Amino acid sequence: MINNRVSIIGCGNIGISLLQGLLKQQIIPAKNITATRRNIEELTHLKESGVRLMSDNIEAIKESDLIIIAVKPYNIVGVLQELKDHLNPGKHLLISVTAGVTISKIQDVVGTRVPVFRAMPNISASVGKSVTCICHNGAKPKELESVKFLFDMIGITMTIDEDLMESATILGACGVAYVLRFIRAMIQGGIQIGFDAATASVIVNQTVKGAAELLIERHQHPEFEIDKVTTPKGCTIVGLNEMEHNGFSSSLIKGLVASFEKIEK
Ligand SMILES: NC(=O)c1ccc[n+]([C@@H]2O[C@H](COP(=O)([O-])OP(=O)(O)OC[C@H]3O[C@@H](n4cnc5c(N)ncnc54)[C@H](OP(=O)(O)O)[C@@H]3O)[C@@H](O)[C@H]2O)c1
Known part of the structure; x- marks a missing residue:
């Protein structure tokens, strides 16, 4: 080869x-x-x-x-x-x-x-x-x-299987753009709470990389690791729930499905 x-x-x-x-x-x-x-x-x-x-x-x-x-x-x-x-x-x-x-x-x-x-x-x-x-x-x-x-x-x-190739295109190839948009939003949030853009980028990029590595190495479901970060009545769960009230998971899934419907056409 x-x-x-x-x-x-x-x-x-x-x-x-x-x-x-x-x-x-x-x-x-x-x-x-x-x-x-x-x-x-x-x-x-x-x-x-x-x-x-x-x-x-x-x-x-x-x-x-x-x-x-x-x-x-x-x-x-x-x-x-x-x-x-x-x-x-x-x-x-x-x-x-x-x-x-x-x-x-x-x-x-x-x-x-x-x-x-x-x-x-x-x-x-x-x-x-x-x-x-x-x-x-x-x-x-x-x-x-x-x-x-x-x-x-x-x-x-x-x-x-070939009949999953369009799904693979959305999840794996378009998926990079979804993740990058998520990272951008995290950086913008980081700036609002006090970091300059460069520092916020370093923190966010490494946090995203670390979270992905955690799942890859440990073969865990994300929620299993989320439970370790969410202290009862703590700041993480308050933030996560606020995101969900504003449609975080739902908007991601809807966007992914919209991309899929577009490619299917
Ligand atoms: N971008 C991604 O993340 C990604 C990931 C996985 C799969 N794909 C798929 O890969 C395909 C290409 O996407 P892309 O984003 O790379 O598009 P792109 O940037 O437009 O690249 C396509 C290239 O093909 C060249 N080209 C067109 N006709 C040609 C010809 N007759 N002979 C030789 N070269 C020719 C174009 O250059 P000239 O005009 O100079 O010829 C252009 O640079 C799409 O179907 C896309 O869905 C993309």
Whole structure:
């Protein structure tokens, strides 16, 4: 796998995040990674990295084994049509991170000669902390292993049924934005009670990281840990209940479901 070459077709927000995560790991040499987009000058900042940069998608996949398609849904069919006659069975694995486009839609364009995967990472890939949900329809164990190996480099990987991919997009990929908005609100609250923005950010970021680590390491339900912080008649429970009276959990769940309904359309 270490010698496998990767191309990222459509290196925008998520493509760059994946690229940065892979470069950070240094398992795949930079020269074995190719990044494409049409406005290639937008990738100039990556020149020093040693990554192959080009706007020619066909040329990019010639030197690749794992092909990550990271374009928007409205661009994917055009890209697949461009690539389909250049896909090499036995060599290429096609992985789409494009939201909402099924494996069967992809295979309608490229056929079934090359294994097709869908993967849903998030932008924390850039710091090696993504959770990536993967699905396939009948890939060989070795092929799945290669794809998992790739995404394990930039975080943790889970294999799920394809009919949960949209849910994975909302919870795992959009989820980063929900958490960041929560963090922003915490920082604003921190400023109101006396901290400057920089200090509040440090305190909040570490608090959020620590709370997540607590759950990850101890495999606990959040409420179990919340009980340890909420002294009867104390300030934490007063604050939490006030948040709930104002719709904290409800608004989060409603927002998540609204995102899901939008992606389902
Ligand atoms: N952003 C996230 O957090 C995230 C996470 C997981 C999955 N996704 C999914 O990944 C997909 C991309 O999202 P994004 O946020 O990364 O979008 P984005 O920033 O717009 O990136 C897409 C890139 O594709 C390039 N592109 C378009 N047509 C191309 C073509 N024919 N050949 C080569 N490159 C082409 C665009 O650059 P040029 O215009 O220069 O070609 C653009 O940089 C979406 O379906 C999204 O749902 C996103």
